[in-house]
Amino acid sequence: MASKPTHLEPSELGTREYWDNLYTKELTNHAHDPSDTGTVWFDDSDAEAKVIEFLEDFAPEEAGGLLPPGAKGAASFLDLGTGNGSLLFGLRDAGWRGRMLGVDYSRRSVEFARRIARSRSTTTATTGAEAEEEEEEEGKEKDTEPEDVEFLEHDILLTPPSALLSGAQSRGWDVVLDKGTFDAVSLSSETDPARGGRRVGESYRARILPLVRGGGGLFLVTSCNWTEEELRGWFVGGGADEQEEDEEARAWKFEEVGKVEYPSFSFGGVKGQTISTLCFRKVRNPRS
């Protein structure tokens, strides 16, 4: 079993203040120029497009049913530490039509993502109205879908996961996404007194596991701070902590079902890549 990796040196990227300041700046930029929708993390590696492309392959028509039948119309998405919501908007644009919720602990991020959602729906409504006119002229059916990506302020480590599990998602989300958020959490210097003063990042897996639908839901994590092997250590390996986790965390586990391929480099005889995306499926833990 992969063992848990050692910790990262804490940095300001592990503080809420850093993210609030960043999104405050991005809100101002967006107010001046609505086409400026802020930072796309890991853009150099084209991570967002690659994650979207990867998920296409999990649609059941192509890949043996890892997502529910008719996945593109039905699969629900939860984006953890959503930032400007760019990944969810990208998925919408790629034709995924199920419920989408982006959460972030920065109030300014949520404000920013909602503002972008509103400006997208205005654009859609305008182009939709234009298209409607054109279609009516041509005698075709109209198609004016509203933009319906939801955003919510939520601290993954402090707010109970149950706050995100209601209605159709009471048994979890079909796809839970994390692009750069576990990285940020891992840079927090905060410790948890209830867990013997351990770094808060250590409880991340236990916090997110209930959010993924048991028996098939997917969790995709993209990181620039951890290698693939280290991510396996955090999310598949349990190590000594497993005994301390709650019932849910013992009854289910993550198994790796795929990864996104990125260009690799060689340095001093060692092969590596600048970014990693692993995809896990939540399955029953036979040891429970």
Ligand SMILES: C[S@@+](CC[C@H](N)C(=O)[O-])C[C@H]1O[C@@H](n2cnc3c(N)ncnc32)[C@H](O)[C@@H]1O
């Ligand atoms: C590197 S950014 C990535 C943003 C977005 N996922 C993207 O790819 O563009 C990390 C995000 O995680 C959020 N974050 C960090 N710790 C969090 C926590 N405990 N709960 C919720 N969000 C958190 C930050 O506010 C920030 O938006």
